[in-house]
Amino acid sequence: MKKAENASVRIIPLGGLEQIGMNITAIEYDDSIIVVDCGLSFPEEDMLGIDLVIPDVTYLKENLNKVKGFVITHGHEDHIGAIPYVLKDVNVPIYATKLTMGLIESKLKEHNMLKSVKRKVVKYGQSVTLGDFRVEFIRTNHSIADAAALAIYSPAGIIVHTGDFKVDYTPVYGDPIDLQRLGELGKKGVLALMCDSTNALRPGFTMSExxxxxxxxxxxxxxxxxxxxxxxxxxxxxxxxxxxxxxxxxxxxxxxxxxxxxxxxxxxxxxxxxxxxxxxxxxxxxxxxxxxxxxxxxxxxxxxxxxxxxxxxxxxxxxxxxxxxxxxxxxxxxxxxxxxxxxxxxxxxxxxxxxxxxFQDTHVSGHACQEEIKLIYSLVKPKYSIPVHGEYRHLVAQRDVVMSLGYDKDHVIIAKSGDVLELNDEHAQVVDHVQTGAIFVDGLGVGDVGNIVLRDRQNLAENGIIIVVLTLEKYTGQLIAGPDIVTRGFVYVREAEELLDEARAIVSDSVEKCLDKNITDWSKIKNIIKDDLSEYLWKKIKRNPVILPIIMEAQI
Amino acid sequence: MKKAENASVRIIPLGGLEQIGMNITAIEYDDSIIVVDCGLSFPEEDMLGIDLVIPDVTYLKENLNKVKGFVITHGHEDHIGAIPYVLKDVNVPIYATKLTMGLIESKLKEHNMLKSVKRKVVKYGQSVTLGDFRVEFIRTNHSIADAAALAIYSPAGIIVHTGDFKVDYTPVYGDPIDLQRLGELGKKGVLALMCDSTNALRPGFTMSExxxxxxxxxxxxxxxxxxxxxxxxxxxxxxxxxxxxxxxxxxxxxxxxxxxxxxxxxxxxxxxxxxxxxxxxxxxxxxxxxxxxxxxxxxxxxxxxxxxxxxxxxxxxxxxxxxxxxxxxxxxxxxxxxxxxxxxxxxxxxxxxxxxxxFQDTHVSGHACQEEIKLIYSLVKPKYSIPVHGEYRHLVAQRDVVMSLGYDKDHVIIAKSGDVLELNDEHAQVVDHVQTGAIFVDGLGVGDVGNIVLRDRQNLAENGIIIVVLTLEKYTGQLIAGPDIVTRGFVYVREAEELLDEARAIVSDSVEKCLDKNITDWSKIKNIIKDDLSEYLWKKIKRNPVILPIIMEAQI
The missing domain is CATH 3.40.50.10710 (Metallo-hydrolase/oxidoreductase)
Structure with missing residues (x-):
């Protein structure tokens, strides 16, 4: 990859910032896009009933012909978990080390996609050429074997992505992280370092496995x-x-x-x-x-x-x-x-x-603490620092560590998912913003549960539901059946007979009132029922159940 | 309080074991019961929509004429929060130090109970006589001022209850914990020590405020x-x-x-x-x-x-x-x-x-760590140790600390809420078990939300609800209106039109099938609708929404 004059490379995190999870970053130069990792995240507490969360890759879909491949740093779910979902739309080759690929393959198998996805196992030290990029896989240590940092050679300069890493001088499997190669790259000159922030709040060194x-x-x-x-x-x-x-x-x-x-x-x-x-x-x-x-x-x-x-x-x-x-x-x-x-x-x-x-002394982290972060920066000596893999507080903590090494604020970029970060020798700046977001997977449904559904689930969870049903004659608006009241998750019926009897009376009054006044707009009737019942319940027991009036239409 | 020969005292924790929160313990001798603390707990994650949890005090209600009063160790919610609820049924005097009483009073005021509850402020060193008991309030330190340990003099011997405490040699307000008095009591001879377990897993000393x-x-x-x-x-x-x-x-x-x-x-x-x-x-x-x-x-x-x-x-x-x-x-x-x-x-x-x-070095705990627990045991030297205020793992941790001081396992009693623990010079054993439990407060409702309602809320939260409504003629069973389908928290309707159309068709088939077969038992019809729809949805999208068929009856 020869360096081109005045060339700029664009780094576009599509996830993984503002949170730990859902790591996926597009790197773009001219007509080439490569994607680092393709992870999922697990649902937050308020994402009721959601099984998995995957990234919105609209940007990749819109630039499908540019996308040359996925380069994967290691086999954890937050780096490989979205592959079967994303590759349904963005089917390009995947590059990864052996164990990482093994884990990806068992995922693809589950989704019946093993035959349709191109894959290539890469060894440490090897490179793959993807459009205008060349990507070298470098040995690191992490809480899973075969983790890699990536040296991404672009016409605008070298970007080093650490993946998730720690420095383990005495790993259980294989060799320690390839500090020499990172130093060598640093000597060559590195444009930007994208470095793991997970443990950036922790002083010291992570202990060896x-x-x-x-x-x-x-x-x-x-x-x-x-x-x-x-x-x-x-x-x-x-x-x-x-x-x-x-x-x-x-x-x-x-x-x-x-x-x-x-x-x-x-x-x-x-x-x-x-x-x-x-x-x-x-x-x-x-x-x-x-x-x-x-x-x-x-x-x-x-x-x-x-x-x-x-x-x-x-x-x-x-x-x-x-x-x-x-x-x-x-x-x-x-x-x-x-x-x-x-x-x-x-x-x-x-x-x-x-x-x-x-549960004491029985675990060590897989992520670099502050002294290890300093070590990596001292070897790679990038022009720009781009903290990744963390919530905002972790990214800021890495910035503080980096600035303690003498970097100024302008050379440390705290990006947000969706930012289009343009980098060259002269400057690093956010020039654009693309669509990103979280897509919910619930059962086999991908994206069919959104914020409205979640808000409903939250309301149902906290207060239960009261359903009011009645049947009206289509033309005359005459009451044929009901109103009946059914509840779920609202109150233990045997403990609240009086309350429910009164609620029924309130609803009957509301319906009668509407019929008397010749209100024929059903949504109006529903609103009146809702308002009257909700007012009664709040006054009586300070609760706000979901109230769902259903009017059926009969023709007799 | 003279010591009676062969007398036994009964300690009955009605809450506060197996959890941190809802502290309340009855201590009984003959026709006298005193109650130490009367706290609430905050809802666990799976108690959807619940505001507070208060203890089931059936045992106190059943022995109302024995209950002489509540002695309160300090003003935290997990020690005073249930007072307004419990005193509605068990209205006996409350004894507490000044600040603790101030906080209790602001609670009673909110519930309009200030006039109906008898109260007495007690100073450190003072005692109150309650039936066969005398209770002395002893100064301790905690994360709230005016915290007290209690020396409970009974005809069977002295029970010391630490309340929540730490040893602070340089407190911000007032004096350090009254170690001398605890030592004096130890010299006299203490039957049992009920000691705070919150920090029993932590080695060392808690730092001074x-x-x-x-x-x-x-x-x-x-x-x-x-x-x-x-x-x-x-x-x-x-x-x-x-x-x-x-x-x-x-x-x-x-x-x-x-x-x-x-x-x-x-x-x-x-x-x-x-x-x-x-x-x-x-x-x-x-x-x-x-x-x-x-x-x-x-x-x-x-x-x-x-x-x-x-x-x-x-x-x-x-x-x-x-x-x-x-x-x-x-x-x-x-x-x-x-x-x-x-x-x-x-x-x-x-x-x-x-x-x-x-957020560093900006907080210290209010609870004793292992070395402080050792100090208290070395002063009080009780015959029996009864770890309190903790989950099982905390109680066991205190037991380990106590056994490291030379106590044997038989003299450390890990009790459960509801255990009736009988103690005298000769033995300490669980002789009975009384009703205890958690009562949920949701809005103004106390106890009207139980496990069935919570299970419904959980189901609603995870999967949403599908309501199927139809109207049948009372005598002929003829279909007059519906079946209609309404959903909440299930799926984003615009993303799932096809699914919902098919679901509607499935339900229509089920209803038709029932009518054809002349099935007139409505609960049977409901079950068939439920089964058919649930099978379809699981096959199609691997989800299990709550399915609620409602049949209305019309007479025409």
Whole structure:
């Protein structure tokens, strides 16, 4: 990629800023667009009933002929989860390292898309040429193996994207992050660094994954007479490897529970990212052939997710495993913000069933803290800093770190999703804004639940619904049946007979009033019913249920 | 209170175990019952639409003639919040220290109960005699002034209840916890200690409230050119005092926002727990007469509660205050588990509006950590330990701390709400179980929303509702109107016209089928409609909305 004079490259984050999740960034030069990552996010608390959230890629659809491919940094859901949805509209080749591609493929398979999507596995150090871009994959460390930073060579200069990373000098699998290559690129001259902000609020260094292995050693040694159950993130293959290592050393069989855990272990073992000695794994059904101290159970549910295996065990709802007095349960995780209470609930339930619960020193983060961020900037020495992968407060925290290295404010760009950021040697500025947003996936429906539906769900959730039905004659407007009142989620009917009787009387009055006055506009009648009933209920019990009058039309 | 031979006292927690909140414990001897605290809890995430949760006090109602009074340890909601509800049924005198009583009175006033409830303010060191009991109030420290431990003298021995406490050698208001008296009681011999477990998982000592004052000093000194906005817990009067102290020192006026903050400052100032120099307080409307650096705003919203003042300021929804570039916003709090995400949201919004946000070293807990718990046990040296005020994991953590002091497992009792714990010199055992539970308050309704209503709300929240209405002739069963379909919270209608058309056709078929077969049992017809429609929707879009068929009856 020769550098062109006065050339500008455009960076367009289509998601991933203002939030942790839904990472996807378009990088554009002339007639070429490449897309870094294609992630989903999980629904916020107020997105009732929503299963997944995927990015609005209208911009890519409108520029379909420019889009050369997706380059994926690693295999976490917030980086690959939207691929099956987005590629239905934007079917271009995907480039990723081996394990990442393995996880993408198991997703495509589920969606029956394996045959229709072009894919290429890339090794660390290799490059792929995509239109006017060349993209080099660089080894990093993260909480999943095979994570890559990207050096994106454009006619306007080199952009380095760290992906999600940490600096682990003693990783469990493979080599440490390729600091030398990052330094080499820095020497060449880097136009912009897009760097992970997740832990930018945390001082210091993230500990090595190996320190967790040391804790496991101690736990296995201290609990020789207990069954050991360890919950962790399914995708943390290195963590699973360390559990297996300890299990083998202490002569325990390993049993795996939880669909995603079983799935990822399968992919990782197939691709040689996980080494499990023959005879180590047993089926859950075989546990009965062993004593508790001969078993380690690896399970999902480290976030207290109510449907995950560990939560079901704790609540006595698991089909095959029940918690026994003396079990030693390890949470190899920290709660993701928002999950603290569900995790606490599971810990309490486990304790009540007689299990000992361990959650200290059993997890390290996969993201770089402040000192690591400084290290990367000191190697790459970009002209511009573009903090990515974070809420606003994380992006600002990275800016503060970068400015402590001597950068001025003009060279650190806090962008928003949808910003079109134009960069060249002379300047970095937001020149435009494109459509972005969150599309809700609920069941098989993609985008058919929007904000109005969510607002309705919120109202229904908080106050329940009162349905008023009546049948009127089509021409005369005469009342043929009703008004009847039916409620759901409003009040326990047996406790509120009087209230409901009065409500019925109020509605009857309203209908009579309308008929007397010869009001024939049904929407008017509905509004009068709504207003009268709502006023009565607020006065009486200070509640605001959804009131839904339905008028049926009969012809007799 | 003379000690009677072989006498047993019964401790009956009616709430407060298995959770932090809803503290209320009956202590019974012969024909006397006293009740320690009468708190509420705030709704869990799955209690949709519920405002408050109060304890089921059936046991007290059934033993009304025995109940001699409520002794209250301090003025937090989880200790006093249920008083207006419970005293409607169990109207006995209340005993509390001055500030605690002030806060109880403002509650009673709201409920128009000030005249009907007997009250007595008790000083530290004083005792009240209640039936067979004498109760002594002992000074402690907590995150609200006037907190008390109770020494409960019964014919079976002394029970010490710590209330919520910490050991603060340098409190902001008043004196440190009365360690000497606790030691004296220990020398006399204490049957049981009921001790706060909130921080029993945390090693070390909780820092003094004064350390937060030192942080405020630094913040005021570092931000001389900014308006300072500090969010904290309304009830933490000492915290507010420290903010006012710094404000006075740096020549700033103080403005207060948030209903509960205004209310508590009023009560505390009235009762002399808060010293505010004349001319320090200004109204929010007067802020415009001052420059930013002349103002401190104390506000509610430190937990990111969406309706609280700070959240409304951050979201640009506050009537009087908007965040300005350069504002310095301090969170003098840590998020209570479950609130992490809402706090982060507010921090992000404040940042985007140009405010600097500070949340480090700006808060200390009001609860004792492990070393303080050890101190209290070493002074009181009870025969039995009964950890209270905590989820199961906290109670167990206190047990571990206590056992590290040499207690054996038989002398530490992990009780459950409703357990009737019988204690004497010889034994401590659960001898019975009484009715307890959570009663939901929604608007003005107390107890009219139960689990069925909540389950309906949950279903409505996740999937929305489809209402199918039809009118049948009373005698012939002939279809007069409908079937019509109306939905709420199900699907964005314009995105799903085809789906809804098909659904309508499915329902019409079901109805026709029923009429053809001469099925006249309406509940059967409803079930057939439900089953057919539900099967169709699951197949088509993998969703399970609430389906509510309504059949109206007409007579023509």
């Amino acid at each position: 190996k320190t967790v292995g040391a804790t496991f050693e101690k736990i296995f040694n201290d609990n020789k007479n207990s069954r050991i159950i360890i919950a962790t993130f399914a995708s943390n293959v290195d963590r699973v490897q360390q559990i297996i290592n300890s299990a083998v050393k202490y002569g325990r069989k390993v049993c795996v529970e939880g669909r995603s855990m079983v799935n990822i272990i399968e992919v990782a073992e197939d691709l040689d990212y996980l080494k499990i000695p023959d005879g180590t794994l047993i089926e859950t059904d075989e546990m009965k052939n062993y004593t508790p101290e001969q078993i380690v159970l690896i399970t999902t549910g480290s976030q207290g997710e109510s449907m995950a295996a560990l939560s079901r065990m704790a609540a006595n709802l698991h089909r095959k495993v029940s918690i026994q007095l003396g079990d030693c349960v390890v949470f190899s995780s920290t709660p993701i913000p928002g999950n603290e209470k569900s995790v606490a609930k599971v810990i309490n339930e486990l304790g009540m069933k007689g299990a000992k619960v361990i | 004064k350390t937060v004052g030192a942080t405020f000093e630094k913040i005021f000194n570092d931000n001389k050119n900014s308006r300072i906005i500090i969010a904290t817990f309304a009830s933490n009067v000492d915290r507010v005092q420290q903010i006012i102290n710094s404000a006075v020192k740096y020549g700033r006026k103080v403005c207060v926002e948030g209903r509960s903050m205004v209310n508590i400052i009023e009560v505390a100032e009235d009762l002399d727990y808060l010293k505010i120099p004349d001319g320090t307080l200004i109204e929010t409307d007067e802020m415009k007469n001052y420059t930013p650096e002349q103002i401190v705003l104390i506000t509610t919203g430190s937990q990111g509660e969406s309706m609280a003042a700070l959240s409304r300021m951050a979201a640009n929804l506050h009537r009087k205050v908007s965040i300005q570039l350069g504002d310095c916003v301090v969170f003098s709090s840590t998020p209570i588990p479950g609130n992490e995400k809402s706090v982060a949201k507010v921090i992000n919004e404040l940042g985007m509006k140009g405010a600097k946000v500070i």
